[in-house]
């Protein structure tokens with residue numbers, strides 16, 4: 001079974017609108033011929049114009065970095081799945097560790113956000129991953145399993161089959177420390193097994209599981225070469241067109 005290969009950039013709260021457009025244009029200009037699905041997770045303000053810049057490239061898509069669980073209403077400052085959909089974005093990053101940590105997003109809330117994203121016909125990129133403290137106590141598998149059970153496994157198989165998972169060990173995000181290819185493979189295999197146990201091997205074999213945590217040109221090839229690593233969610237290195245393109249080309 002061939003799974004979708006994905007490289008998704010997470011720009012986080014970086015780049016002014018003008019800088020963001022320049023970055024999108026540079027990525028488009030250097031985009032190689034590839035079967036990799038490329039996703040640009042831009043700040044909400046940039047999404048529509050970045051979408052315009054990439055719209056002639058069928059392999060490049062745009063993602064919001066967050067959404068509210070409700071469709072609309074009195075939630076000042078928030079953006080809804082309906083709004084995200086209305087400007088042509090197709091993906092929403094859900095449950096990034098920074099959202100979990102700084103905005104107190106719980107598994108229960110994330111399950112609601114996942115539902116909202118799927119209901120709108122968008123695709124969630126569901127992030128999971130443990131802190132260093134949890135890994136050092138050797139509880140990382142149990143922890144990630146709980147994140148999957150509470151955030152995703154309420155879905156019926158048909159809905160779940162739309163989901164992309166990103167395994168992002170918190171100790172590797174923005175730290176320059178990358179999980180070794182073996183550590184990444186071990187966790188990806190574990191996650192796929194959880195999906196197989198919950199749904200079926202067929203569903204698990206079709207689920208794209210991305211690795212996130214200091215992916216860069218120097219380590220992308222080895223990471224993407226692992227049997228259960230289907231691509232990357234890239235933070236820092238997605239802010240430089242050359243690095244991002246090199247990562248896409250690493251498959």
Ligand code: PEP
Pocket residue numbers: 010168172173174175176212213214215233234235236237
């Ligand atoms: C991320 O923000 O999802 C991420 C993996 O960041 P970085 O690549 O900078 O570690």
